[in-house]
Amino acid sequence: MLRSSPWPVLAALACAAALVVAAALAVGSVDVGPGAVWRALAGDASDPASAVVRELRLPRALAAFAVGGLLAVAGGMMQVLLRNPLADPYVLGLSGGAACGALAALLLGAAAFVTPAAFAGAALSTFVVFGLARSDGAWSSTRLLLTGIVVAAGWGALIMLLLALAPDAQVRGMLFWLIGDLSGATHGTQALWVLAAVLLAALPLARDATLLARGEVTAATLGVPVRNVGLALHALAAAATAVAVTVAGSVGFVGLVVPHAVRLVVGNDQRVLLPASALAGGTLLVLADTLARTIVAPAQLPVGVLTALAGVPMFLWLLRRSPA
Amino acid sequence: MTAPLLACRNVTLAVPGRTLCDGLSFDVRAGECWVILGPNGAGKTTLLATLAGLRAPAPGTIALGGEAISSLSPRVRARRLGLLPQDTFDAFPATALEIALAGRHPHVPRWRPEGAGDIATARTALAAVGMEHAAARNVQTLSGGERRRVALAMLVAQDPDVMLLDEPTSHLDVAHEVRTLELVAQHARDGRHAVVMALHDLTLAARHATHAILLSGGAAATGTARELLTAPRLSALFGQALVEVAHPRGSAFLPG
Numbered sequence A: 001m002l003r004s005s006p007w008p009v010l011a012a013l014a015c016a017a018a019l020v021v022a023a024a025l026a027v028g029s030v031d032v033g034p035g036a037v038w039r040a041l042a043g044d045a046s047d048p049a050s051a052v053v054r055e056l057r058l059p060r061a062l063a064a065f066a067v068g069g070l071l072a073v074a075g076g077m078m079q080v081l082l083r084n085p086l087a088d089p090y091v092l093g094l095s096g097g098a099a100c101g102a103l104a105a106l107l108l109g110a111a112a113f114v115t116p117a118a119f120a121g122a123a124l125s126t127f128v129v130f131g132l133a134r135s136d137g138a139w140s141s142t143r144l145l146l147t148g149i150v151v152a153a154g155w156g157a158l159i160m161l162l163l164a165l166a167p168d169a170q171v172r173g174m175l176f177w178l179i180g181d182l183s184g185a186t187h188g189t190q191a192l193w194v195l196a197a198v199l200l201a202a203l204p205l206a207r208d209a210t211l212l213a214r215g216e217v218t219a220a221t222l223g224v225p226v227r228n229v230g231l232a233l234h235a236l237a238a239a240a241t242a243v244a245v246t247v248a249g250s251v252g253f254v255g256l257v258v259p260h261a262v263r264l265v266v267g268n269d270q271r272v273l274l275p276a277s278a279l280a281g282g283t284l285l286v287l288a289d290t291l292a293r294t295i296v297a298p299a300q301l302p303v304g305v306l307t308a309l310a311g312v313p314m315f316l317w318l319l320r321r322s323p324a
Numbered sequence B: 001m002t003a004p005l006l007a008c009r010n011v012t013l014a015v016p017g018r019t020l021c022d023g024l025s026f027d028v029r030a031g032e033c034w035v036i037l038g039p040n041g042a043g044k045t046t047l048l049a050t051l052a053g054l055r056a057p058a059p060g061t062i063a064l065g066g067e068a069i070s071s072l073s074p075r076v077r078a079r080r081l082g083l084l085p086q087d088t089f090d091a092f093p094a095t096a097l098e099i100a101l102a103g104r105h106p107h108v109p110r111w112r113p114e115g116a117g118d119i120a121t122a123r124t125a126l127a128a129v130g131m132e133h134a135a136a137r138n139v140q141t142l143s144g145g146e147r148r149r150v151a152l153a154m155l156v157a158q159d160p161d162v163m164l165l166d167e168p169t170s171h172l173d174v175a176h177e178v179r180t181l182e183l184v185a186q187h188a189r190d191g192r193h194a195v196v197m198a199l200h201d202l203t204l205a206a207r208h209a210t211h212a213i214l215l216s217g218g219a220a221a222t223g224t225a226r227e228l229l230t231a232p233r234l235s236a237l238f239g240q241a242l243v244e245v246a247h248p249r250g251s252a253f254l255p256g
Helices: A007-026 A034-042 A048-082 A094-107 A111-132 A141-165 A168-179 A188-212 A216-221 A226-248 A254-266 A270-294 A303-321 B044-051 B074-080 B096-102 B116-128 B144-158 B174-189 B202-208 B231-238
Strands: B006-015 B018-028 B033-037 B061-064 B081-084 B162-166 B194-198 B211-216 B219-224 B242-245 B252-255
Touching: A007 A034, A007 A048, A007 A270, A034 A048, A048 A188, A048 A226, A048 A254, A048 A270, A094 A111, A094 A141, A094 A168, A094 A226, A111 A141, A111 A226, A141 A168, A188 A216, A188 A226, A188 A270, A216 A226, A216 B081, A254 A270, A254 A303, A270 A303, B006 B044, B018 B044, B018 B211, B018 B219, B033 B044, B033 B174, B033 B202, B044 B081, B044 B162, B044 B194, B044 B211, B074 B081, B081 B144, B096 B116, B096 B144, B116 B144, B144 B162, B144 B174, B162 B174, B174 B194, B174 B202, B202 B252, B211 B231, B231 B242
Parallel strands: B033 B194, B033 B211, B081 B162, B162 B194
Antiparallel strands: B006 B018, B006 B061, B211 B219, B242 B252
């Protein structure tokens, strides 16, 4: 883990991202060759496969990439804030809060307020978890995880209540938020812009964030404005989670698995870890979603099922390795 | 006379239910090495946190180079004063060199990466604590004493005007204990820096300190090491009879 130039890793991740997105455009119920994918992207509408690529697969792949990137970046920031590699927006109830906010907005017929309501839910969850899990200025894993689990359970109960109150016709659409599904995903391009904005806002703080991960006292005595940097990271993590949840529902464990795996390769320097996690998270979710819609074709699995199946063993493994 | 590097004026330290010291005032000037002595729970760590600006004194003021610590930007403050805390966290993997390099944070502009000069300073700091061989090692794989020395290397690389250290020799073997205090005292002796540290080893404190702060149950005494580091004062401070044994290399204090 000697310090070295981050560019080879970032370039490799960008190439992997491009390859996986290209594969996502090519495979499915109608296989489209690489040439046809290229022609479709270049704007040639004569091929019937062109419409499939441009209208169905491309928006879905972009949405998957954005959601994966946002969740991975949010997870990385929460791990810094909690100084704990187990932190993740799904485990700590942020995704549950965002989903609950979005459902409440839908139920009240305020479809235009789904994203703000999701953000409010994620922000409320952040306050509750970070406020309650703190003891004597230090984070303890046990307390943190228990708080997160209880808060997530609380959101779960509220979600059940909303589902019970909802008219039957709405229930199926609402379930989408709970499972994590990209089949109806829209606003992928906007979510990509949000990902870019979150990264641009976070990168100037990245060196401070790296020090914050070594403890607030160390960071403060090295000249990090601990309070302001912490607040900024909280807000960015909550916003990233809220946007990811509004696009794809609560997809679990991407925020846990991706920063951890990337950290093994690039170390914990947030200047590299955050952009690398965004690329790796996006790539992973595009890959997972492509698998989800092809392995049991013609049926489609919600992508959240796959990420949870992979994430749960990973989480348990991490929990066993981490000191209490 | 120039302003003292660190000035503590009428500082009262209180934790819920208890006043640790009242009206504490002292000036730390370049070239001085202060030790804070006192029994467990006397408030040594609280005093260091207050001097570092992490805790507001209630009431009282702390000034660095004549300017109130609360008026300084975090980066300026970090160039004037650094702290080796009692405990440090290694929740995530990082190499020893990365940690030493973190000490350069207040010297590196926000929009620039660390330069070759910073990396050279970090390597020199690792060499000063005898950890240069572990520059590329993940600190999570190092022993407690080795991690302690890497944490000290971060403070050495930070190169603040005033070094505050909270039990710098904890977890260290006797050879590194002696070497670490030599390094810290040397930092003060160059005439541009000063050191304030909490210590438990009275013999090593007596060897290096120029001044002392004795903290015990609500009262504090400050003065030169010659006045304060005596068997009667220290026996009263710790509630344990101590005898001073003179030696050409300095006094040793043995339980009486």
